[in-house]
Amino acid sequence: MKRREFLKLGAIATGTLAVAGTLRTLTPVASAQSGSVPTVDRLVMTNVVDNIYDIFAKGGKLDTITVQRAALRFGADTLLAEHGLAYHLESVRGAEQRQVLLDFSLTERNLFNNYKVLKLDPAGADALIISHGHADHYGALPDYARLVQGRAKPGLTLYAGGEDTFCHRVAATPAGTIDQGQLDRPGLEATGLKVTLAKQPTVVAGHAFTSGQIPRLTDFERPPAAARLEVGPMGSACSVTHFGVTQVETKPGELVADTFQGEHATAYHVKDRGLVVITSCGHAGVINSVRQAQKASGVDKVHAIVGGFHLAPAPDEIVAKTVEAFKGIDPDYIIPMHCTGLNTIMAVHNAMPKKLVMPSTGTRVIFGA
Ligand SMILES: [Fe+2]
Numbered sequence: 001m002k003r004r005e006f007l008k009l010g011a012i013a014t015g016t017l018a019v020a021g022t023l024r025t026l027t028p029v030a031s032a033q034s035g036s037v038p039t040v041d042r043l044v045m046t047n048v049v050d051n052i053y054d055i056f057a058k059g060g061k062l063d064t065i066t067v068q069r070a071a072l073r074f075g076a077d078t079l080l081a082e083h084g085l086a087y088h089l090e091s092v093r094g095a096e097q098r099q100v101l102l103d104f105s106l107t108e109r110n111l112f113n114n115y116k117v118l119k120l121d122p123a124g125a126d127a128l129i130i131s132h133g134h135a136d137h138y139g140a141l142p143d144y145a146r147l148v149q150g151r152a153k154p155g156l157t158l159y160a161g162g163e164d165t166f167c168h169r170v171a172a173t174p175a176g177t178i179d180q181g182q183l184d185r186p187g188l189e190a191t192g193l194k195v196t197l198a199k200q201p202t203v204v205a206g207h208a209f210t211s212g213q214i215p216r217l218t219d220f221e222r223p224p225a226a227a228r229l230e231v232g233p234m235g236s237a238c239s240v241t242h243f244g245v246t247q248v249e250t251k252p253g254e255l256v257a258d259t260f261q262g263e264h265a266t267a268y269h270v271k272d273r274g275l276v277v278i279t280s281c282g283h284a285g286v287i288n289s290v291r292q293a294q295k296a297s298g299v300d301k302v303h304a305i306v307g308g309f310h311l312a313p314a315p316d317e318i319v320a321k322t323v324e325a326f327k328g329i330d331p332d333y334i335i336p337m338h339c340t341g342l343n344t345i346m347a348v349h350n351a352m353p354k355k356l357v358m359p360s361t362g363t364r365v366i367f368g369a
């Protein structure tokens, strides 16, 4: 078996899948041209926390990326997985190096443990990005802000995609509502962190860019049916006027369907490779997210699609349409994490096995030279 096949099969074959500042707003997307986003020579993406930790996953060099797996540990310094997602993104352009932290998983215990095991300095970040307001992505962010208070780089900024990142969310299930918490913006700012709402595509730390709010272009990608937002007082950041919903009778305290208006993707343009697009949780739709990154940057070539695609609960028809759209985009690699689902991983494996790279907590992927 070739090394590439080891990589793609890693988690599937072993059966471990289930356990596991510089601010510049880009040209408006409609007129974006190639060159409107920075180009980096190299991106080292570390999957700090993910849903699985697969000790058998194989690393190695593929055609144009290198996959490094964390060393096996059985002691107190083991990596910890949970239903959550966090990344450390280190990019290089010439002699310039930048570190961006994207999402902060669910618990500080796991996030801080993994920063330590992976020898990452959380106080070294040049910028922070939060993809959306779900606790499995922001959970340890308040703890992080307190951890680095007084040690963080001056002006450290958190980029969020909209007001709704800081609104109270719940899931409405047949068994009742499940509280998904609320990210405390004033609490973050009280630690000295700056918060910027990057509703338009925005350059982050001079190397990365965010997608801005993501237009819904496809007819098959829908937000989770159970997702709800709690309405705040009229005129507040969490009032319906900011949600983009149309209910006119909604009162404060009531729940409205969550459209994830403020969710944004994170992307890099890697020299001679193309775009690396990280969807995080993908409620806006992985295809919509990639299309928006292409439009915002003016770069068509997609090197890698990374992240949670939130298709685990999706019917086969939606998975099939997504895979067909992947074929049209024709990325070099697909790295499905977090909430993607075995259904979609298997479908990608069947349709384009050479493009599939299985993630794992602690995995590093090196893009570029
Ligand atoms: Fe989410």
Ligand SMILES: [Fe+2]
Residues within 6 Å of the ligand: 084, 085, 134, 136, 137, 280, 281, 308, 338, 339
């Ligand atoms: Fe998530």
